[in-house]
Amino acid sequence: MSTGVGMSSCCLSGKVQDGKPKGREQDINGIPTYVAEPENGDKTKTVVFLVDIFGWQFPNVRLLADEYAAAGFTTYIPDVHEGDSIDISFLQTVEPQLPEREKLSLVDKAASTAKVGATLGPWLATHREAVARPIIENFIDKVRYIPGTNKVGVIGFCWGGRYAITCAQKPFSGSESKGVNAAYACHPSLLSIPSDFDPVVVPLSLALGDKDSLLGEKEVGQIQELMQKKKSGEQGEKLAESEVRIYQDQVHGFALRGDWSSEKDKKAMDDATKQGIEWFKKHLA
Numbered sequence: 323m324s325t326g327v328g329m330s331s332c333c334l335s336g337k338v339q340d341g342k343p344k345g346r347e348q349d350i351n352g353i354p355t356y357v358a359e360p361e362n363g364d365k366t367k368t369v370v371f372l373v374d375i376f377g378w379q380f381p382n383v384r385l386l387a388d389e390y391a392a393a394g395f396t397t398y399i400p401d402v403h404e405g406d407s408i409d410i411s412f413l414q415t416v417e418p419q420l421p422e423r424e425k426l427s428l429v430d431k432a433a434s435t436a437k438v439g440a441t442l443g444p445w446l447a448t449h450r451e452a453v454a455r456p457i458i459e460n461f462i463d464k465v466r467y468i469p470g471t472n473k474v475g476v477i478g479f480c481w482g483g484r485y486a487i488t489c490a491q492k493p494f495s496g497s498e499s500k501g502v503n504a505a506y507a508c509h510p511s512l513l514s515i516p517s518d519f520d521p522v523v524v525p526l527s528l529a530l531g532d533k534d535s536l537l538g539e540k541e542v543g544q545i546q547e548l549m550q551k552k553k554s555g556e557q558g559e560k561l562a563e564s565e566v567r568i569y570q571d572q573v574h575g576f577a578l579r580g581d582w583s584s585e586k587d588k589k590a591m592d593d594a595t596k597q598g599i600e601w602f603k604k605h606l607a
Contacts, residue, residue, distance in 0.1 A: 338380075338381055338382065338410060338579075339381055339382045339385055339582065341381065341385050343356070343358070343381065343384035343385055343387075343388055344358060344388050344391075345357050345358030345359070345384065345387065345388060345391070345397075350398065350400065350461065350464060350465070350468075351460065351461055351464035353400045353401055353402070353404075353457070353461055354378070354400075354401045354405075355378070355398050355399060355400045355401065356378055356379075356384050356387060356398070356399040357396070357397070357398055357399075358384070358387045358388045358390070358391035358396075358397045359391055359396045359397075360391055360392070360394050360395065360396065363396075364394065364396065364470070365396045365468060365469075365470035365471045365472070366470065366471070366472040366473070367394060367395045367396070367472070367473060367475075367602065367603075367606040367607070368395065368396045368397070368398070368465060368468075368471050368472075368473070368474045368475070368606075369387075369390055369395045369396070369397050369398075369474075369475045369476070369477055369602055369606075370397075370398050370399075370400070370461070370462055370465060370474065370475070370476045370477070370502075371383060371386075371387055371397060371398065371399040371400075371476075371477055371478075371479075371482070372402065372458060372476060372477065372478035372479070372482030372483070372485050372486050372489075373399060373402065373403070373407070373478075373479065373481070373482050374479045374480035374481050374482055374575065374578065374579075375403075375407060375408040375442070375445065375480065375481050376407055376408055376409075376410055376412075377401065377403050377407025377408070378399045378400060378401040378402075378403075378407070379401075379407070380407075380410065382578050382579055383399055383479070383578060384399065386578065386595065387399055389595055389599075390477075390598070390599060390602075393599045393603070394603075395475075395599075395602060395606075396471075398461075398465060400457075400458075400461045402454060402457050402458055402461070402482075403449060404457070406445075406448065406449070408441070408442075408445060412441060446512075449481075451488075454485065455485065455488060458485050458489065459489065459494055459501075462474060462476065462489065462501065462502060466499065466500075472606075473503040473504075473605075473606040473607075474501075474502050474503055474606075475502055475503060475504045475505065475506065475601075475602045475605065475606050476489045476490070476502045476504075476505050476506070477505070477506045477507075477508070477598055477602075478505075478506075478507050478508070478510065479508045479509065479575070479577065479578045480508075480509055480510065480511050480574065480575060480578075481511055481512065483507040483508055483509060483510025483511060484507070484510045484511060484512050484513055484518065486505045486506060486507040486510070487505060487507050487510060487513075487518050487519065487522060487526065488518065489501060489502050489505055490502060490504075490505035490522045490523065490524045490525075490526050491518075491521035491522050491523065492521050492522075492523040492559055495523060495524045496523035496524060496559075501524070502524060503524055503525075503605055503606055504524055504525045504526075504527075504601060504602060504604075504605035504606060505522075505524060505525070505526045505527070506526075506527045506528075506529070506597070506598045506601050506602070507526070507527070507528050507529070508528075508529045508576075508577035508578065508594055508598075509529065509530060509531055509534055509536075509537070509574050509575060509576065509577060510528070510537075511536050511537075511574070513537070513541070515541060515544050515545060515548070516544070516548045516557065516558065519545065519548055519549065519552070519558065520548075520552075520557065520558030520559065521558060521559055522552070522558070522559060522561055522564075523559045523561065524561075524605075525561075525562070525563045525564060525601070525604075525605045526549075526561065526564045526565075527564065527565045527566075527567075527597060527598065527601040528545065528549075528564075528565065528566045528567065529567050529569065529577050529594045529597055529598075530542055530545075530566065530567070530568050530569065531568075531569050531571075531572030531573055531574065531576045531590075532568050532569065532570055532571065532572065533571055533572060533573045534572070534573060534574045535573070535574055536574055537574075542566075542568065545566060546566050549561070549564045549566055552564065563605075565597075565601070567597060569590045569593070569594065571586060572587070572590050576590050576591065576594070577590070577591055577594035577595070578591075
């Protein structure tokens with residue numbers, strides 16, 4: 323079983339949220355980073371956020387990091403794109419919210435697909451795994467040396483979702499005081515199934531939408547099956563604990579860029595946030 327999930331509309335859909343982030347910007351290991359901390363400044367439970375293609379300055383991800391900080395986690399959002407994130411104006415180009423998506427004509431869909439390919443193709447080549455993964459892993463290594471830091475988790479969205487999974491792999495993780503202690507990936511893109519999951523050795527939680535254009539019913543089923551096999555040791559590295567939650571009527575990007583004016587979409591975002599906070603409270607304690 324081997325599946326490569328394509329790049330088309332890998333990180334797009336949704337809304338820019340209102341609100342003013344409460345954290346600060348700081349240089350960490352030469353990388354501009356958004357930092358949000360609990361009121362008591364406790365760093366024993368730390369979460370590193372791996373962004374989608376819209377980058378570390380996207381208001382939604384900063385506001386979400388603030389929520390994790392309020393729940394007791396020190397959070398870091400590093401600029402892993404090195405100043406080269408996709409402009410927010412591209413947000414609605416492809417895979418809009420479900421009601422709008424269902425109204426698109428074939429001509430509109432074709433035009434959107436062409437624009438996505440022209441924009442994302444070169445960007446993804448620039449930020450390929452050989453470039454992005456060392457930046458991410460080196461940042462996490464540096465975070466572990468910040469005084470007061472104990473356990474470290476990683477959360478990723480879309481483009482960053484896959485790297486949250488790779489951070490959970492052996493040999494980067496799995497040894498004491500090395501890599502991450504737990505991972506959470508929301509609607510990850512560009513996945514290779516099963517090869518991205520086989521080496522995972524630390525607790526992994528996944529939040530997937532059932533209307534995600536990049537992870538169809540077949541791929542979701544494959545992920546669920548292989549995660550069960552990992553628990554029993556039948557496939558890849560044995561994994562003691564994992565979870566896969568499917569969110570109904572949710573498109574790609576729902577956990578970070580859903581429509582707050584929709585009761586169903588807002589609940590999905592809130593539930594995905596709760597899923598991550600509960601996961602890290604359990605595994606970073």
